[in-house]
Amino acid sequence: MPDRTDQPSITVRLATIDEAPAIANVLHQTFAEFEPLYTPGGFTATSLDTEHVLTRWNDGPVWVAVLDSAIVGTVAAMPREGGLYVRSMAVLPSARGLGVGKLLMEELERYAITGRYPRMFLNTTHFFLAAIHLYENCGFERTGDSNDLHGTPLLVMEKRLAVQG
Secondary structure (H helix, E strand, O other): OOOHHHOOOEEEEEOOHHHHHHHHHHHHHHHHHHHHHOOHHHHHHHOOOHHHHHHOHHHOOEEEEEEOOEEEEEEEEEEEOOEEEEEEEEEOHHHOOOOHHHHHHHHHHHHHHHOOOOEEEEEEEOOOHHHHHHHHHOOOEEEEEEEEEOOEEEEEEEEEOOOOO
16 A cells, blocks of 8 residues: 655645635646647636736636646636536646646535536646546536637546536
């Protein structure tokens, strides 16, 4: 059995508005390596600056993952008709492989079930294979639909939730 004493302690909590610059930094660092695969508009819409993070604040909750007092991941949600839209999921490259994404998705699912959303859905790029793998491991399925983000093709995924009516 592996020794768990060396596992980092990651906390997932609701973000505060003063953390918007740190969230923008996580988004930029997460997607920077993929910038050549995006259209310019698609990259700008994905890698939000602080001002754009702040404009989304009233759309729904934003969570952060914290490791050693530093924000290493984030995810946001926006209620939409028929479910909860997942957006701005990002984990710093230096924190990948630590389970940050899984913890963020688990917190988001708890929120969705508590809020009685029948499904969660999201868009991701076809080239962000690690994200697709994470989403599939969390129970998301490809819907076969395709969207476009300023010319960057997107894959639509969803997870049906067992909510009590």
